[in-house]
Amino acid sequence: MSTTLDRLHRGQTATVTALELEGAERRRLMDMGLLVGTTVSVDRVSPLGDPTAYRVRDGLLVLRRGQAHLVHVDLPEGDPT
Amino acid sequence: MTAADSSSNTSPACGDCVLNNASNLRKLGVDPAGHDIVTAVAGNPNTGKSTVFNALTGLRRHVGNWSGKTVDRAEGSFEYRRRRYKLVDLPGTYSLLSTSHDEDIARDFLLFGRPDVTVVVVDATRLERNLNLVLQILQITDRVVCALNLVDEAERNGLTVDSRHLTRELGVPVVPMTARRGTGMTELLEAVEQVTSGAITTRGKRVQHRDNRVEQAVSRLAERIEGKFPGVVNTRWIALRLLEGDPSVERAVADGTLGELSTAAVIAASSDGNTT
Numbered sequence: 373m374s375t376t377l378d379r380l381h382r383g384q385t386a387t388v389t390a391l392e393l394e395g396a397e398r399r400r401l402m403d404m405g406l407l408v409g410t411t412v413s414v415d416r417v418s419p420l421g422d423p424t425a426y427r428v429r430d431g432l433l434v435l436r437r438g439q440a441h442l443v444h445v446d447l448p449e450g451d452p453t
Numbered sequence: 454m455t456a457a458d459s460s461s462n463t464s465p466a467c468g469d470c471v472l473n474n475a476s477n478l479r480k481l482g483v484d485p486a487g488h489d490i491v492t493a494v495a496g497n498p499n500t501g502k503s504t505v506f507n508a509l510t511g512l513r514r515h516v517g518n519w520s521g522k523t524v525d526r527a528e529g530s531f532e533y534r535r536r537r538y539k540l541v542d543l544p545g546t547y548s549l550l551s552t553s554h555d556e557d558i559a560r561d562f563l564l565f566g567r568p569d570v571t572v573v574v575v576d577a578t579r580l581e582r583n584l585n586l587v588l589q590i591l592q593i594t595d596r597v598v599c600a601l602n603l604v605d606e607a608e609r610n611g612l613t614v615d616s617r618h619l620t621r622e623l624g625v626p627v628v629p630m631t632a633r634r635g636t637g638m639t640e641l642l643e644a645v646e647q648v649t650s651g652a653i654t655t656r657g658k659r660v661q662h663r664d665n666r667v668e669q670a671v672s673r674l675a676e677r678i679e680g681k682f683p684g685v686v687n688t689r690w691i692a693l694r695l696l697e698g699d700p701s702v703e704r705a706v707a708d709g710t711l712g713e714l715s716t717a718a719v720i721a722a723s724s725d726g727n728t729t
């Protein structure tokens with residue numbers, strides 16, 4: 373199922389399908405290991421729900437909701453959102 | 454402890470580490486005398502760069518988790534097998550491309566400070582993420598040694614890294630180590646010595662541009678940058694950033710600070726008056 377990173381819940385794992393960001397912000401995410409095909413899971417959500425820490429390639433990546441919304445992912449079938 | 458280790462008492466944490474048995478090493482702390490080999494210590498944040506730096510120089514640069522984050526550059530010296538080295542401990546950085554303010558210091562030094570060799574300290578438990586910077590550095594220089602640190606942590610997590618295979622893949626020496634215990638430090642020094650003396654020839658993995666037109670554009674642009682900023686190094690890297698539309702590099706080229714940047718980095722690298 374296709375969705376965006378900001379809609380995942382804690383513990384869910386998905387695969388990146390597209391980065392809608394551009395320029396320096398896109399480059400930064402790629403440098404942090406977030407590329408098309410990368411597996412991402414939700415590690416921790418801050419009390420107010422923003423920002424969220426994601427687990428990427430054994431490291432943590434903290435994203436604001438607005439950024440996470442621009443990261444398109446694919447959730448495996450049967451994983452309820 | 455060996456008699457030659459004149460400054461070991463400034464580093465009590467290393468009192469029983471391998472280094473002190475390696476009488477080939479003399480920690481020189483901050484040494485105002487001339488240096489032969491400028492060695493940059495780079496890597497992602499929190500991988501043990503300052504720990505390596507302290508072990509080799511006998512200095513006590515603050516080490517720590519997050520609170521001990523390095524935000525500026527420090528220099529120290531040591532002598533190994535009768536050759537003198539100046540070690541430059543850099544702030545952690547994930548990339549040479551998308552940098553935050555702290556990371557600019559590291560990037561500018563790696564690109565324009567003309568280190569003779571760069572030791573890239575990587576976290577064995579987060580190898581994939583760490584290799585991004587290693588590969589970026591390999592695009593600008595072959596004179597690289599990869600210090601595969603935190604091997605103890607990796608082992609605790611049931612991870613074993615095949616460092617020989619990684620050495621072949623990267624084309625530069627990969628030295629497994631646990632810097633906090635001093636394990637692997639002699640091997641690191643040996644690798645640095647071999648790379649800088651030319652005893653081994655490294656051939657770092659380079660990214661191939663599939664499209665020949667990119668290659669031509671880079672070459673043409675690099676030539677023009679050389680013409681405009683004589684003495685500036687890594688013009689191909691700069692050309693690629695311009696083609697990408699990197700705003701900070703565009704600015705540096707447009708307003709001429711690119712030339713100053715290079716000079717500044719080199720002057721800082723030889724602040725003891727010794728030119729490289």
Ligand SMILES: Nc1nc2c(ncn2[C@@H]2O[C@H](COP(=O)(O)OP(=O)(O)OP(=O)(O)O)[C@@H](O)[C@H]2O)c(=O)[nH]1
Binds near residue numbers: 497503504523546602
């Ligand atoms: N377990 C383990 N911990 C280590 C090792 N090397 C360093 N550390 C610890 O990792 C933490 C960070 O070490 P530093 O040397 O400050 O790392 P750094 O790369 O200089 O960090 P920044 O300058 O902030 O990027 C410290 O708590 C060290 O004691 C190691 O080999 N094994």
Ligand SMILES: [Mg+2]
Binds near residue numbers: 502503522523542
């Ligand atoms: Mg440090």
